[in-house]
Amino acid sequence: MAVVPLLRDEEAGAEALAVFDDIRAKRQTDYVNNFWRALAHDPATLKATWDRVQAVMAPGALDPLVKELIYVAVSTANGCDYCVHSHTAGAKAKGMTPEMHGELLAVIALASQTNALATALSVPVDDRFKA
Amino acid sequence: MAVVPLLRDEEAGAEALAVFDDIRAKRQTDYVNNFWRALAHDPATLKATWDRVQAVMAPGALDPLVKELIYVAVSTANGCDYCVHSHTAGAKAKGMTPEMHGELLAVIALASQTNALATALSVPVDDRFKA
Amino acid sequence: MAVVPLLRDEEAGAEALAVFDDIRAKRQTDYVNNFWRALAHDPATLKATWDRVQAVMAPGALDPLVKELIYVAVSTANGCDYCVHSHTAGAKAKGMTPEMHGELLAVIALASQTNALATALSVPVDDRFKA
Amino acid sequence: MAVVPLLRDEEAGAEALAVFDDIRAKRQTDYVNNFWRALAHDPATLKATWDRVQAVMAPGALDPLVKELIYVAVSTANGCDYCVHSHTAGAKAKGMTPEMHGELLAVIALASQTNALATALSVPVDDRFKA
Amino acid sequence: MAVVPLLRDEEAGAEALAVFDDIRAKRQTDYVNNFWRALAHDPATLKATWDRVQAVMAPGALDPLVKELIYVAVSTANGCDYCVHSHTAGAKAKGMTPEMHGELLAVIALASQTNALATALSVPVDDRFKA
Amino acid sequence: MAVVPLLRDEEAGAEALAVFDDIRAKRQTDYVNNFWRALAHDPATLKATWDRVQAVMAPGALDPLVKELIYVAVSTANGCDYCVHSHTAGAKAKGMTPEMHGELLAVIALASQTNALATALSVPVDDRFKA
Numbered sequence: 001m002a003v004v005p006l007l008r009d010e011e012a013g014a015e016a017l018a019v020f021d022d023i024r025a026k027r028q029t030d031y032v033n034n035f036w037r038a039l040a041h042d043p044a045t046l047k048a049t050w051d052r053v054q055a056v057m058a059p060g061a062l063d064p065l066v067k068e069l070i071y072v073a074v075s076t077a078n079g080c081d082y083c084v085h086s087h088t089a090g091a092k093a094k095g096m097t098p099e100m101h102g103e104l105l106a107v108i109a110l111a112s113q114t115n116a117l118a119t120a121l122s123v124p125v126d127d128r129f130k131a
Numbered sequence: 132m133a134v135v136p137l138l139r140d141e142e143a144g145a146e147a148l149a150v151f152d153d154i155r156a157k158r159q160t161d162y163v164n165n166f167w168r169a170l171a172h173d174p175a176t177l178k179a180t181w182d183r184v185q186a187v188m189a190p191g192a193l194d195p196l197v198k199e200l201i202y203v204a205v206s207t208a209n210g211c212d213y214c215v216h217s218h219t220a221g222a223k224a225k226g227m228t229p230e231m232h233g234e235l236l237a238v239i240a241l242a243s244q245t246n247a248l249a250t251a252l253s254v255p256v257d258d259r260f261k262a
Numbered sequence: 263m264a265v266v267p268l269l270r271d272e273e274a275g276a277e278a279l280a281v282f283d284d285i286r287a288k289r290q291t292d293y294v295n296n297f298w299r300a301l302a303h304d305p306a307t308l309k310a311t312w313d314r315v316q317a318v319m320a321p322g323a324l325d326p327l328v329k330e331l332i333y334v335a336v337s338t339a340n341g342c343d344y345c346v347h348s349h350t351a352g353a354k355a356k357g358m359t360p361e362m363h364g365e366l367l368a369v370i371a372l373a374s375q376t377n378a379l380a381t382a383l384s385v386p387v388d389d390r391f392k393a
Numbered sequence: 394m395a396v397v398p399l400l401r402d403e404e405a406g407a408e409a410l411a412v413f414d415d416i417r418a419k420r421q422t423d424y425v426n427n428f429w430r431a432l433a434h435d436p437a438t439l440k441a442t443w444d445r446v447q448a449v450m451a452p453g454a455l456d457p458l459v460k461e462l463i464y465v466a467v468s469t470a471n472g473c474d475y476c477v478h479s480h481t482a483g484a485k486a487k488g489m490t491p492e493m494h495g496e497l498l499a500v501i502a503l504a505s506q507t508n509a510l511a512t513a514l515s516v517p518v519d520d521r522f523k524a
Numbered sequence: 525m526a527v528v529p530l531l532r533d534e535e536a537g538a539e540a541l542a543v544f545d546d547i548r549a550k551r552q553t554d555y556v557n558n559f560w561r562a563l564a565h566d567p568a569t570l571k572a573t574w575d576r577v578q579a580v581m582a583p584g585a586l587d588p589l590v591k592e593l594i595y596v597a598v599s600t601a602n603g604c605d606y607c608v609h610s611h612t613a614g615a616k617a618k619g620m621t622p623e624m625h626g627e628l629l630a631v632i633a634l635a636s637q638t639n640a641l642a643t644a645l646s647v648p649v650d651d652r653f654k655a
Numbered sequence: 656m657a658v659v660p661l662l663r664d665e666e667a668g669a670e671a672l673a674v675f676d677d678i679r680a681k682r683q684t685d686y687v688n689n690f691w692r693a694l695a696h697d698p699a700t701l702k703a704t705w706d707r708v709q710a711v712m713a714p715g716a717l718d719p720l721v722k723e724l725i726y727v728a729v730s731t732a733n734g735c736d737y738c739v740h741s742h743t744a745g746a747k748a749k750g751m752t753p754e755m756h757g758e759l760l761a762v763i764a765l766a767s768q769t770n771a772l773a774t775a776l777s778v779p780v781d782d783r784f785k786a
Contacts, residue, residue, distance in 0.1 A: 594759065
C-alpha cells in the first residue's frame, strides 16, 4: 500500500483530473497508472512531472525506445522497483525485444561491477577524459 | 591518487601485461587507461573484467553507442566519477553528439526525480506491469 | 517477512524488554513497532539505537518536525521503504500537513534531479563554496 | 574539471545568457555558479531546471531554510559532493547556525544507520504506517 | 512478481537447463532459487554469472563465510532485498551465528553512519591514506 | 577542502580535545585523522561516533580485520571516497594482504552486479530464504 491513498477519478480535484484526462488523451488509453494517482494529492507536482515527462521522453536526437532503456538503467541503479516495472513495460511497448532486454541487463550489471571497482580503488580520472 | 598505485607496463606482471597488450590491439591505441592499471594488481580480476567488457559491449541487439549511453546512466546513478568521465568519452568516440548528450542527461535527471517520488510515496506496482 | 522473526514481548530477553518498556513509556503508547522487534535479537544494538534516536531527535536548534522531514528525505534517497513509511507517519504525528508533505516531496525530487545532473557533468565545486 | 567545459558569459548562447541574467537579478549577485555554467550547453534543461528551482524553493508551507536542509540531506545520501557544498552554503546564507548544521548532520547520520538496519533485516512495514 | 516470469525446468532452454543442472550438482540440492530462474531468459548472462559466482566465492585468501558477510554488506548498502535474504541464508548455511549476524549488522550500520558524515562534510583524504 | 575547516588541536574545544587525546591513547599514535578534525565542530557527535567505533570494531564474534573488510565494502557501495581510503588503510594495518584485497574487491564487484540483476528483474524472495 502506498504512503498515501491512490486517488480514484472521483476523489481527485479538478486540476488533477485535467492531468488524468491529458494522460488518457496523449496515451490513447483509459488507464491511468498508480504513480499519477499517488501524485494527485499535489496537483502542482503532478502537472509539472507530467509536463516534464512529455518534454523529455519525446523523439529527438535519441529515439523514445533508447530513452526508455536509459530510464530502466537509472531506475535499477536507484533501486526503484515501481519504476523498473513501469519503464520495462514502457520499453516493451516501444519495441524492446527479449534480446534487447537481455543486453540492457548485461550492460547494467557490467557497469555496476566496474563502478564498484573504480570506486573501491579510487581510480584517478585520466587527463584525456577531462574537458 | 588511487587506493593502490597505478601499475606502469614495467611494473605489471606477465598476465596483466598480456591484457594490456590485448587492450592496445583491440582498441588500436597505445594508451591503457588508469582503470586497467589499477586493476592490474589482481590479474585474474583484470582479465575477467576485460573479457566481460568485450563480450557485453560488442554490437548485438543494441548498438555500441546505446550501450555506452546506458553505461553513463548507471555510472551517474551510482555516483562513479571515474566511470562517468570514461564512458562519456567512450560515447563521444562512438558518435554521441552534444544534442544526444543533452537528451541523455535530461532522461537521467527525469528518472532520478520520478524514482524519488515513487519511493517517497511507495507506489504499489500496477498489476498490468507485472509478468 | 523479515530476515529474522519479529520478537514478541514473551520471546524477547530481559534487556530487550527493558528497551520495549522504555519505548512504551517515552512514547506513551502500548505499541512497539516492527523495527524494534527485529532489532531485539541483538539487545546491545537495540539499546544503542534507541538511545541515539532519543538524543538526536529531541528538540534542539532544529525542531522535531523538521528532523522528521530530514529523516524522510534521507530514507527516500537511501531507498528504505520501511523508514519512509515510519518517518512519514512520525512527521504526520508531529504536525506535517498535506501541503508540507507535498513540498517535502517536491524538494526531494528536485534535489535528486540536480544531484544527478551535477554528477553526470562532474561540476567542480566553486571556490566560494569551500571552507 | 567538469565533463564539459564551464561556459563563460561570452561563450553562452542567447537563451543560456538570458537564464544567467535572471539568476543574477533574482539572486542579486553578479556571480553565476559552476552548475549553471555546465548546464548552459543545453539551454532547454538549463531553463527548465532554473524555473523548477525557483518554484520549489520559494517560501510556502515550509520555509526556505528548511528546504535547504532537506536539500543537503538528499545530496548527502546521493553522494553529490557539488550539491553538498552549494546547498550547505545556501543554508548558511539563509540562517543555518553551526548548531543547526550539527543537528542536521546528526539526523542524516542516524537515518543512514537505521535505514541500513531496516534494510539488512527487511523489516515489514507495520499496518498502522500504511495509508 | 518478477519483471519476467520465473522459468520452470520445462520452460528453460537447453543451455539454461545445463546451468540449472550444474547448480544442483555443485550445491548438492534439487532446489534452484528464483534468481537463476529469472536469469534463465538470457542463458549467456545466466552462465557468465554462475561461472563468476563459483570463481569468486570459492575458498581463497578469504574464507567463504567472510565472503558471504561482505556480500550481505554490499547488498544492504545497495538496497537489494532479494540479495539480503539469499546471502543472509547463505551465510547461515556457512556457519554464521546469531552473534556474528549481530556484529555484521552493527558494522554495516556504523559504516553507513560515518559514510554519511564524511560525505556531508566532504572530508579531504589524509595524505597517509593515499597510495 | 572540507565543507567545514578541519580543526587543529589549538582550535578545538576542551570536549573535542579530550576525544582527540583518547584517540591518540587508544591508537598509540600522535596522528588524528581528518575525519575527527572535521567532526570536532560538534563535540557531541564527535564523542558519540568515536565511542560507537570503539564498541563496534572491537574483537568479538568477528575479528577486527573482517570488520574492516565489511567496512570497506559498505563504504564502496555508498560511494564514500574518504571512507574507502581510511578503512582500506585500516584493513592493511590489521593484516589484509594484497591477495585478500583482491578477493575483497572481487566479491564487492560480484555483489554489485548480481544486486543490479536482481533489482532489474525484481526477483521475488524464495520462501526458504524468509524467517
